[in-house]
Amino acid sequence: MKNNNFSYTSISDLSKLIQNKDVSPVExxxxxxxxLVNEGPSYNAxxxxxxxxxIEQAKxxxxxxxxxxxxxPLHGIPFAAKDLLATKDGSPTSWGAxxxxxxxxDIESTIITNLKNSGAIxxxxxSMVEFAGGxxxxxxxxxxxxxGINPWNKSYWSGGSSSGSGSAVSxxxxxxxxxxxxxxxxxxxxxxxxxxxxxxxxGIVSRFGSMVLSWTxxxxxxxxxxxxxxxxxxxxxxxxxxxxPYSVKTIYDTNKKLPPNLKIGIPKGIDYxxxxxxxxxxxxxxxxxxxxxxxxxxxxPDIPTSAATRTILSAEVSSAFExxxxxxxxxxxxxxETHYSVLSTNTxxxxxxxxxxxxxxxxxxxxxxxxxxxxxxxxxxxxxxxSQIDENFRWAxxxxxxxxxPISLIGAIGNLIGLxxxxxxxxxxxxxxxxxxxxxxxxHQDDLVIKIAEYIQATTDWHNNHPN
Amino acid sequence: xxxxxxxxxxxxxxYIIPKDEYNSLETRIGGIISDSEELNxxxxxxxxxxxxxxxxxx
Numbered sequence: 001m002k003n004n005n006f007s008y009t010s011i012s013d014l015s016k017l018i019q020n021k022d023v024s025p026v027e028x029x030x031x032x033x034x035x036l037v038n039e040g041p042s043y044n045a046x047x048x049x050x051x052x053x054x055i056e057q058a059k060x061x062x063x064x065x066x067x068x069x070x071x072x073p074l075h076g077i078p079f080a081a082k083d084l085l086a087t088k089d090g091s092p093t094s095w096g097a098x099x100x101x102x103x104x105x106d107i108e109s110t111i112i113t114n115l116k117n118s119g120a121i122x123x124x125x126x127s128m129v130e131f132a133g134g135x136x137x138x139x140x141x142x143x144x145x146x147x148g149i150n151p152w153n154k155s156y157w158s159g160g161s162s163s164g165s166g167s168a169v170s171x172x173x174x175x176x177x178x179x180x181x182x183x184x185x186x187x188x189x190x191x192x193x194x195x196x197x198x199x200x201x202x203g204i205v206s207r208f209g210s211m212v213l214s215w216t217x218x219x220x221x222x223x224x225x226x227x228x229x230x231x232x233x234x235x236x237x238x239x240x241x242x243x244x245p246y247s248v249k250t251i252y253d254t255n256k257k258l259p260p261n262l263k264i265g266i267p268k269g270i271d272y273x274x275x276x277x278x279x280x281x282x283x284x285x286x287x288x289x290x291x292x293x294x295x296x297x298x299x300x301p302d303i304p305t306s307a308a309t310r311t312i313l314s315a316e317v318s319s320a321f322e323x324x325x326x327x328x329x330x331x332x333x334x335x336x337e338t339h340y341s342v343l344s345t346n347t348x349x350x351x352x353x354x355x356x357x358x359x360x361x362x363x364x365x366x367x368x369x370x371x372x373x374x375x376x377x378x379x380x381x382x383x384x385x386x387s388q389i390d391e392n393f394r395w396a397x398x399x400x401x402x403x404x405x406p407i408s409l410i411g412a413i414g415n416l417i418g419l420x421x422x423x424x425x426x427x428x429x430x431x432x433x434x435x436x437x438x439x440x441x442x443x444h445q446d447d448l449v450i451k452i453a454e455y456i457q458a459t460t461d462w463h464n465n466h467p468n
Numbered sequence: 469x470x471x472x473x474x475x476x477x478x479x480x481x482x483y484i485i486p487k488d489e490y491n492s493l494e495t496r497i498g499g500i501i502s503d504s505e506e507l508n509x510x511x512x513x514x515x516x517x518x519x520x521x522x523x524x525x526x
Contacts, residue, residue: 357519
């Protein structure tokens, strides 16, 4: 099977090759490590390549499979993990930050342990925005590894903060990569790079061993080539973990069937004042869904969701990074605009933090009510496609786009109360940059969002388009 | 108010903040004040909506 190109091959197809012994895990791992070494730098996608330990894991996988001890569809499949997930293989975990470029841990993140226990092979750590964007960066060059470059067009940003996870999967450098999201950091790079990104229900995927940005908001999930692949990964990463005090049990049904009377909600005004191609492609996706499901217009709760999310984030950042601030390490970051401005997080009032947590509770009640009327909410992930690599994106976005727009609001709602979501590509704009939609469901309905995405991808081909 | 909070930041963090950084710091303090004012528009009764963290919703 030498000289095969395994890029963009689905996990289920790769696993069939492995299970049938048509390809060995070592061959597959070598193939993807070579891709990461040769092409990773052109996207600023890679923080560290775990070559030695990956080959060792691959050899063990090969041995087990030859002994007919096949563990399942991830056995022998290489993956990468965002550079904020601790490993004890001696490789650095730098949190995307120059001052911590040599940081090492003697613990292993539960999500990596779970994937390894399923036979998956950790091959690299992917680059990311420094401190996962917690300092308040305003432009793409806010990473020790340079700005995340979009494989569809190198003049555009891959998105953040899971920049390298998005570009590595999109460029075919790895079958899947783990990212994290506090407020948009899985869905944004997935959308910018035209891959499938899954944000799990808060607490169902352990965060043990992951850098903390916000105890209340952080989630960890994969970026992959399809919802079908995501379904395979979800089975390995979901599970209660006593090492994470926020961890909760859930029931995830791999073979979930979509109910025939499924109702899909569209937030009122969702396609107002957005990029034309995003609007057009969204309407085409809606038309496709309306062939089978009922589409209902909904109103999102009118409460200060973005202000509450930002307040919780600021307050928790000031505590999570106290040690960093005490040492002044943030003044050595790439994003100069954050060096001192992040100290503003010290001014959040305790009353406002508590109020925000109460708003979280109120929002949860309101969304429970909304989810008694619809099963799923659909929205474009972003009002426009990827921004340019040298663009001050926050400024550009704020000028053109109100944060109370339903697209912004559904992003804030989903992150404030930890709703599951999946982002999938649904077309292109005139610059051949991907547009994307996402599905959001009530907490613990992760199988539902993944299955609706699988349904769309079974009847469309956008996820099978890849950069040249 | 922003100037007073800037003094508070300097006092609490013991940082010597370069003067050319005041503007970006004040902008973000302004954002926090603006969020605070928005949060003030919501009034809860004493027993309404205790602060339940996500993981406690089960």
